[in-house]
Amino acid sequence: MNPVVEPLSWMLGTWLSDPPGAGTFSTLQPFQYLEEVYISHVGQPVLNFSFNAFHPDTRKPMHRECGFIRLKPDTNKVAFVSAQNTGIVEVEEGEVNGQELCITSHSIARISFAKEPHVEQITRKFRLNSEGKLEQTVSMATTTQPMTQHLHITYKKV
Ligand code: HEM
Structure with missing residues (x-):
């Protein structure tokens, strides 16, 4: 592993939701979902x-996103770049502190026919909890x- 990304090594692996994720929002009925996560490196x-x-009952694919997580060398500054199947491409930035990563969107671009309402700001927190999840x-x-x-959502390592 490239030593630059060592502070994020706790995120590496294949993870599966356990229990199912909880979806909420003021405009939505609460929902559950399953999620598979792959976080890897190729030495960069x-x-x-x-x-x-995935839908918990039908296993129908739902939201999907992929991208990259960068660390500014010799700092705890992190950049998160993601492309989503909904037609959004976003950049979030923030900091890793121990086994916790907090990031906020800096820019969000979307396709011209993205579904409304449009997302204007995103924040995420990732952490490794005391159970190793x-x-x-x-x-x-x-x-x-x-x-x-x-x-x-909480994921167990598989
Ligand atoms: C709805 C954004 C991830 C499931 C929405 C809405 C937005 C949104 C803007 C519309 C809300 C409204 O109508 O007021 C995002 C963003 C995500 C994300 C920015 C990632 C950063 C996910 C994930 C799931 C999910 C991982 C898991 C299945 C849903 C569902 C709805 C919804 C079921 C309601 C139905 C629909 O509009 O498709 N999301 N979402 N979202 N989201 Fe997400």
């Missing part, structure tokens, strides 16, 4: 990721709603 000073969500919490603000939690 960057991690590669893909998040693939990875957790992700995502909040967002849209053109109609203030910053509100959209997702919380």
Whole structure:
């Protein structure tokens, strides 16, 4: 592994939701989802990721995103670049502190025919909990709603 990304090594691996993720938002009925996560490296000073969500009953593919996580060498500054199947491409930046990564969107681009309401801001927190499970919490603000939690999920390593 490239030593630059060592502070993020706790994120590496193949992870599966356990229990199912919880989806919420002020405009939505609460929902559950399954998610497979792959976080890997190829020796570059960057991690590669893909998040693939599925319906818990039908296993129908739902939200998908993939991208890269970079660390500014010799700092705890992190950049997260993601392309999503909904037609969004976003850059988030933040900091890793121990086994916790907090990031906020710096720019969000979308295809011209993206579904409304549009997301205007995203924040995420990843952490490795005391049981060795990875957790992700995502909040967002849209053109109609203030910053509100959209997702919380815990993954076990498989
Ligand atoms: C709805 C954004 C990840 C499932 C939405 C909406 C937005 C959004 C803007 C519309 C909210 C409204 O109508 O007021 C995002 C962003 C994500 C993300 C930015 C990642 C950063 C996910 C994931 C799932 C998911 C991982 C898991 C399955 C849903 C569902 C709805 C929804 C079921 C309601 C139905 C629909 O509009 O398709 N999301 N989402 N989202 N999201 Fe997400």
